[in-house]
Amino acid sequence: MTVRKILFVVNAPEFFLSHRLPVALAAGEEGYEVHVATADDDAVREIRRLGLAHHTVAIARSGQNPFSELGSVISLYRLFRELKPDLVHLITIKPVLYGGLAARLAGGSGVVAAVSGLGTVFVAQSLAARIRRVLVSWLYRLAFSQQRLAVIFQNPDDRDGLLAIGALKKEQVRMIRGSGVNLANYSFLQEPEGIPVVVMAARLLRDKGVYEFVEAARILKSRGVEVVMRLIGAPDPGNPTSVEQVELDRWAAEGVVELPGYRSDIARQYAAANIVCLPSYREGLPKGLVEAAACGRAVVTTDVPGCRDAIEPGVTGVLVPVKSAVALADRLQALIEAPEERMLMGKAGRELAERAFSIDRIVNQHLAIYKELLEDA
Numbered sequence: 001m002t003v004r005k006i007l008f009v010v011n012a013p014e015f016f017l018s019h020r021l022p023v024a025l026a027a028g029e030e031g032y033e034v035h036v037a038t039a040d041d042d043a044v045r046e047i048r049r050l051g052l053a054h055h056t057v058a059i060a061r062s063g064q065n066p067f068s069e070l071g072s073v074i075s076l077y078r079l080f081r082e083l084k085p086d087l088v089h090l091i092t093i094k095p096v097l098y099g100g101l102a103a104r105l106a107g108g109s110g111v112v113a114a115v116s117g118l119g120t121v122f123v124a125q126s127l128a129a130r131i132r133r134v135l136v137s138w139l140y141r142l143a144f145s146q147q148r149l150a151v152i153f154q155n156p157d158d159r160d161g162l163l164a165i166g167a168l169k170k171e172q173v174r175m176i177r178g179s180g181v182n183l184a185n186y187s188f189l190q191e192p193e194g195i196p197v198v199v200m201a202a203r204l205l206r207d208k209g210v211y212e213f214v215e216a217a218r219i220l221k222s223r224g225v226e227v228v229m230r231l232i233g234a235p236d237p238g239n240p241t242s243v244e245q246v247e248l249d250r251w252a253a254e255g256v257v258e259l260p261g262y263r264s265d266i267a268r269q270y271a272a273a274n275i276v277c278l279p280s281y282r283e284g285l286p287k288g289l290v291e292a293a294a295c296g297r298a299v300v301t302t303d304v305p306g307c308r309d310a311i312e313p314g315v316t317g318v319l320v321p322v323k324s325a326v327a328l329a330d331r332l333q334a335l336i337e338a339p340e341e342r343m344l345m346g347k348a349g350r351e352l353a354e355r356a357f358s359i360d361r362i363v364n365q366h367l368a369i370y371k372e373l374l375e376d377a
Contacts, residue, residue: 003031003032003033004031004032004033004086004087004374005032005033005034005035005083005084005085005086005087006024006027006032006033006034006035006085006086006087006088006089006370007035007036007037007055007079007080007083007085007087007088007089007109008020008024008034008035008036008037008088008089008091009037009038009057009059009076009088009089009090009091009095009099010036010037010038010090010091010092010095011038011039011059011060011092011094011095012038012039012041012043012092013036013038013039013041013043013044013046013047013054014041014043015091015092016036016038016043016047016091017043017046017047018179018287019091019116019179019287020089020091020114020179021050022180022182022359022362022363023089023362023363023366023367024036024052025050026363026366026367027366027367027370028051028052030367032370033053034052034053035052035053035054035055035083035085036052036053036054036055037054037055037056037057037076037079038054038056038057038059039056039057039058039059039060040056044056055079055083057072057075057076057079058071058072058075059072059075059076059094059095059098060072060094060238069098072094072098073098073101073102074102076095076098076099076102076103077101077102077105077106079102080102080103080106080109081106084108084109085109086109086110086374087109087110087111087112087370087373087374088103088109088110088111088112089112089114090103090111090112090113090114091114091116092114092116093115093117093118096113096114096115096140096143097136097139097140097143098143099111099113099143100113100142100143100144100146101139101142101143103146104142104143104145104146109148110146110148110149110150110373110374110376111146111148111149111150111373112149112150112151112152112366112369112370112373113143113144113149113150113151113152114152115151115152115153115154115158115159115162115284116154116179116284116285117154117158117282117283117284117306118158118161118162118282137165137167140162140165140167140168141165141166141167144162144167144168144172148373148376149168149172149373150172150174150369150372150373151168151172151173151174152174152175152176152366152369153173153174153175153176153284154175154176154177154178154284154285154306154309155283155284155285155305155306155309156175156309157305157306158284158305158306159173159175174365174369176362176365176366177285177309177310177356177357177362178284178285178286178287178290178310178357178362179285179287179290179362180290180357180358180359180360180361180362180363181287181290181291181293181294181353181357181358181359182359183294183353183354183358183359185267186267186270186291186294186295186353187267187271187294187295188294188295188296188346188347188350189271189295189296190343191274191297191339191342191343191346192271192272192273192274195226195227195228196226196227196228196274196275196336197227197228197230197272197273197274197275198227198228198229198230198273198274198275198276198277198300198332198336199230199232199269199270199272199273199275199276199277200213200229200230200231200232200233200276200277200278200279201232201233201263201266201269201270201276201288202232202233202278202280202286202288203233203234203235203236203239203242204231204233204234204235204236204242204243204248205236205239205241205242205243206241206242206243207241207280207281207282208278208279208280208281209278209279209280209281209302209322209323209328210231210243211325212279212323212324212325212328213229213231213257213277213279213328214229214231214251214256214257215325215329216229216279216325216326216328216329216332217229217256217257218256219325219326219329220329220332220333220336221256223329223333225333225336226336227332227336228258229256229257229258230257230258230260230269230273231251231257231258231259232260232261232262232263232266232269233261233262234261234262235248266288266291267291267295270291270292270295270297271295273297274297274298274336274339274342275297275298275299275300275332275335275336275342276288276289276292276295276297276298276299276300277299277300277301277328277332278299278300278301278302278307279300279301279302279320279322279328280301280302280304280306280307281302281304281322281323282304282305282306282307283304283305283306283307283310284306285306285309285310286301286306286307286310289301289307289310289311289317290310290353290357292349293310293311293316293349293350293352293353293357294349294350294353294357295346295349295350296346296347296349296350297346297349298316298317298318298335298341298342298345298346298349299311299316299317299318299345299349300317300318300320300328300331300332300335301317301318301319301320302319302320302321302322303319303320303321303322304322307319311349311352312348312352315345315348315352316345316348316349316352317345317349318331318334318335
């Protein structure tokens, strides 16, 4: 019996480990030969330690130099021609676009494209953004011109956006709510006692709503609300919307938010919190909010694609208007002063995680898509 090859393509190896590793390991257990292609980084060692074949490709998370971007397509095309995978699983925007083009040119592979968000180009309204949106829309249409294609969306807004521009057909759409969570690693624990703690854990980017979180902390302090506002994460120098270190130093001196930096023990951080907050401008379906639900924490997030799909509004959390620090402060204060409501939301959040977000459910949905595409070969 011929062993089928699956190639995962993602720009950052850390993202593969945090968001797709359980799917890749499950595919290996199902008898697939699993390969992973990412840019080079220290995390590559962990991928290889886990027994997965790794290939380094020239693909950067950011940057718009046309020669570098063309180089990414060529690098992927050469890999596809050499490896001849039966299936390629493309993850995040650049791998989806460039990997889709490369797969079309190389031929022979089924394509799974994971659209975990359409990026800031579909949010920004500047002239430059509108021009880029036309180009990116054209690239999506080219990348999705495949004979055997399944496109996984995490929320209906992203799905409807790409259907509206004619990038794909309805029968090529698959819906999977997020990357899943290992419920055993994110236990449901009672809230800690003492001064309420609000945690935001994310890359420190403007588009994640970092500035609104800090401003909400200032507002709550001015109102005399007793609360600890904890901003967990690190800047991302490769992203144009990253918070600068000088700004973090200023916030630290001001003292309105705690800044513990990057932490890998998110389950522990949520266990030490009373509320989890993510005032992002747009998401696919944020893993942090899925983890918050599993930990039984009430959520305050923005009424935007992805974020609103990660909660049951009024049941597991509350929605606020995007880019409104005042509304954010108002809703945080209401929950800070309503412990019984928080606890009910936390319990409902855990039930939601068990029902919709368990890693076993997410893995099985992916394996079913692989099987479907390979049976059509």
